[in-house]
Amino acid sequence: MSGSPRFRWSTVCLEALDGPALASFYRELLGWRVKAQEPDWVLLAPPDGGPGLSFQSDPGFVRPAWPTRPGEQQLMMHLDIEVDDLDASSARAVELGATVADFQPQDDVRVHFDPAGHPFCLWVSA
Template sequence: MATTGKPQTRLTATVLDGPDPRALAAFYRDLLGWEITTDEPDWVKLDPPGGGPGLSFSEEPRFRRPVWPAADGEQQMMMHLDVEVTDLDEAEAYAVSLGARRAEFQPQDDTRVFFDPAGHPFCLWVRT
């Protein structure tokens, strides 16, 4: 089969694996205010209001929490989410109330690093 050029593509979601996709989806639904659009036993998808790529959550029974910052011999993070906020203190308090845990190491003044309930790192940041 001959290729005719680049096929049409569109990013539809970023997928986070974890032991409980419903619990993880509920955390990000509440954090971001997005809607659950697919809810299956091992797969949940959130979509943002107004469209655009969503977040999906897949069950992975062998999931290991990543360590951040990276450490030799430990599970390293493969990616993280950046969430822009208008007030870091308010956003931190809200994220923690939902079950996030603040990382000990904080590399920047305008960004705060957290772990979601499954242990995926994510950042709340404010534009300076």
């Protein structure tokens, strides 16, 4: 082998008590397709290609706290999802099982929690 090995980002994996159920939520929300599936793991792929999202069941999963609070499960990451209509997109996310966070730090961003409790942000560009 000569030179450096090749690295290519392929997915971000979110854990939940029920990975396949969480994958169903994001499949409906984003309109992505199931690319691969095992009993406790699902990979979603965007229609235009690029990195996907995978979801894995973890019986020890604990919902993160947001905003962060001392002594509670810390947030490791969140998803930012650009939308063209913040109100309509928020309503669709809620229809699919998301909840709107009480704390909203910006006017052009709407923070939600997916059914497993991961925060995600819907946002519109100015």
